Amino acid sequence: MDDFSMLPASADDDHLREECGVFGVFGHDDAAALTALGLHALQHRGQEAAGIAAHDGRQFSIERHMGLVGDNFTRKAVIDRLPGRRAIGHNRYATTGGVGLRNVQPMYAEFAGGGFAVAHNGNLTNAMTLKRELQRRGSLFQSTSDTETIIHLIATSIHGQLLDRFIDAIRRIEGAYSLVALSEKKMMGCRDPLGVRPLVLGKLDDAHILASETCALDIIGASFVRDIAPGEVVIITDEGIESFFPFERQRSRFCMFEYVYFARPDSSVDGRGVYEVRKRIGAELARESGVDADVIVPVPDSGVPAAIGYAEAAGIPFDLGIIRNHYVGRTFIEPTDAIRHMGVKLKHNANMGVIAGKRVVLVDDSIVRGTTSMKIVQMVRDAGAAEVHMRIASPPTTDSCFYGVNTPEKAKLIASHMSVQEIADFIKADSLAFLSIDGLYRAVGEAQRDNVAPQFCDACFTGDYPTRLADFEDRGKVQPLTRLAEAS
Numbered sequence: 322m323d324d325f326s327m328l329p330a331s332a333d334d335d336h337l338r339e340e341c342g343v344f345g346v347f348g349h350d351d352a353a354a355l356t357a358l359g360l361h362a363l364q365h366r367g368q369e370a371a372g373i374a375a376h377d378g379r380q381f382s383i384e385r386h387m388g389l390v391g392d393n394f395t396r397k398a399v400i401d402r403l404p405g406r407r408a409i410g411h412n413r414y415a416t417t418g419g420v421g422l423r424n425v426q427p428m429y430a431e432f433a434g435g436g437f438a439v440a441h442n443g444n445l446t447n448a449m450t451l452k453r454e455l456q457r458r459g460s461l462f463q464s465t466s467d468t469e470t471i472i473h474l475i476a477t478s479i480h481g482q483l484l485d486r487f488i489d490a491i492r493r494i495e496g497a498y499s500l501v502a503l504s505e506k507k508m509m510g511c512r513d514p515l516g517v518r519p520l521v522l523g524k525l526d527d528a529h530i531l532a533s534e535t536c537a538l539d540i541i542g543a544s545f546v547r548d549i550a551p552g553e554v555v556i557i558t559d560e561g562i563e564s565f566f567p568f569e570r571q572r573s574r575f576c577m578f579e580y581v582y583f584a585r586p587d588s589s590v591d592g593r594g595v596y597e598v599r600k601r602i603g604a605e606l607a608r609e610s611g612v613d614a615d616v617i618v619p620v621p622d623s624g625v626p627a628a629i630g631y632a633e634a635a636g637i638p639f640d641l642g643i644i645r646n647h648y649v650g651r652t653f654i655e656p657t658d659a660i661r662h663m664g665v666k667l668k669h670n671a672n673m674g675v676i677a678g679k680r681v682v683l684v685d686d687s688i689v690r691g692t693t694s695m696k697i698v699q700m701v702r703d704a705g706a707a708e709v710h711m712r713i714a715s716p717p718t719t720d721s722c723f724y725g726v727n728t729p730e731k732a733k734l735i736a737s738h739m740s741v742q743e744i745a746d747f748i749k750a751d752s753l754a755f756l757s758i759d760g761l762y763r764a765v766g767e768a769q770r771d772n773v774a775p776q777f778c779d780a781c782f783t784g785d786y787p788t789r790l791a792d793f794e795d796r797g798k799v800q801p802l803t804r805l806a807e808a809s
């Protein structure tokens with residue numbers, strides 16, 4: 322039993338988790354197969370479940386499965402069940418509602434005007450509030466996901482045309498959303514007015530493609546056309562592509578953590594190459610808090626580009642002093658404390674030859690609860706390091722995300738209640754330093770953070786949320802809205 326609870330809700334896991342990936346193809350004979358490939362490239366954004374909805378000009382077909390794309394969408398029989406030249410897909414890591422199949426996307430509904438499927442990356446901060454209102458007016462929800470709210474808002478809109486109903490719906494939701502949707506005649510894409518989550522437009526022959534990141538265009542050989550702009554709605558039909566801006570223009574607030582951790586390094590999101598930004602982050606870190614050392618060692622995988630940038634700027638050799646087991650996923654779930662403590666060893670091991678007798682600088686992208694850092698510092702010491710210095714390629718993570726990244730609640734974030742020195746003592750490092758917030762802004766090409774009108778969302782480092790958090794403020798007053806066990 323669970324309610325329609327808004328994150329942070331991942332009380333029992335260790336790390337920053339993923340978010341979601343969205344993908345869509347309009348106008349290609351192999352639409353479903355291309356979507357499966359796109360989702361495979363976006364697998365790092367969500368590993369709990371995946372789904373594809375296709376349309377063949379006559380009817381919709383949908384396949385939604387728990388687990389990885391590679392385990393569910395590689396068989397020809399599955400792809401054959403998704404006929405048509407249009408398809409959208411989704412990789413999920415839950416942020417609102419449980420992990421069960423009924424919350425897996427794309428979500429599908431039948432409106433008076435026809436079928437409609439939608440895939441959402443992000444998290445709505447007023448979904449619970451809207452859901453209560455919609456239920457009072459008679460809406461019957463089938464899931465506990467925030468995304469379903471969008472469907473009910475479209476269904477109950479007073480407007481006639483789907484585009485007007487869609488715009489009506491997105492004007493009522495708050496928070497972060499990159500959406501890809503499919504109706505009988507159109508594929509639609511949009512980003513929330515602050516552009517918190519990424520969405521790019523691509524082209525493959527005559528087909529239009531929408532994807533969370535450019536790595537999903539690369540895998541199918543599509544060319545990158547442009548980013549969808551914050552607050553933009555694109556409508557793709559057989560006649561071509563049209564663009565609408567239904568919101569008042571405001572300064573965008575793209576998620577800084579996409580650059581720090583989430584996006585794939587070979588992607589470009591919101592106009593910047595992720596790998597280059599991460600290397601610049603590492604260089605800023607070296608300039609801000611350099612230390613005498615013999616070797617720079619990344620904590621794989623996400624610490625690697627920053628460590629390369631650090632090593633280049635510091636003029637100290639880079640080496641792979643920690644090896645990662647690739648058969649442990651990015652989000653290995655460790656259900657108990659005892660197993661959790663084994664967890665990091667399952668994933669990482671020290672490469673003794675690189676470390677023994679050396680003064681080591683370890684570079685990781687972030688510290689969430691401190692579990693990874695503590696284990697890795699110990700591992701490197703056990704491998705014979707003379708000194709172990711930890712350098713973190715982002716500021717301390719002090720606040721939870723409400724915009725589609727599954728973070729532990731604030732109290733579980735080590736930096737919410739410990740100073741840098743206290744964290745250094747906790748992880749038993751000889752020294753510890755985080756990147757400054759202005760260092761992070763410099764790495765993405767800004768002179769510094771504009772504290773009056775910040776150029777990015779950086780709320781997990783600053784607590785400065787770019788939208789109101791209606792549901793969270795309401796928490797405690799809200800009764801559970803489902804009696805159905807979440808797993809079903």
Ligand SMILES: O=P(O)(O)OC[C@H]1O[C@H](OP(=O)(O)OP(=O)(O)O)[C@H](O)[C@@H]1O
Pocket residue numbers: 335336337582620621622623624651652685686687688689690691692693694
């Ligand atoms: O302080 P903690 O709670 O231990 O979390 C921090 C770690 O979590 C993330 O890595 P993760 O192992 O999730 O993924 P990665 O392999 O992509 O780096 C992040 O890169 C840090 O290494």
Ligand SMILES: NC(=O)CC[C@H](N)C(=O)O
Pocket residue numbers: 339340341342413414415416417418424441442443444445466467468725726727
């Ligand atoms: N991480 C995400 O982007 C999740 C999308 C949506 N909020 C869900 O929980 O399904």
Ligand code: SF4
Pocket residue numbers: 517575576577578579721722723724725726778779780781782
């Ligand atoms: S709070 Fe952090 S992770 Fe969430 S959208 Fe903002 S910058 Fe990204």
Ligand SMILES: [Mg+2]
Pocket residue numbers: 620621622623624685686
């Ligand atoms: Mg990591």
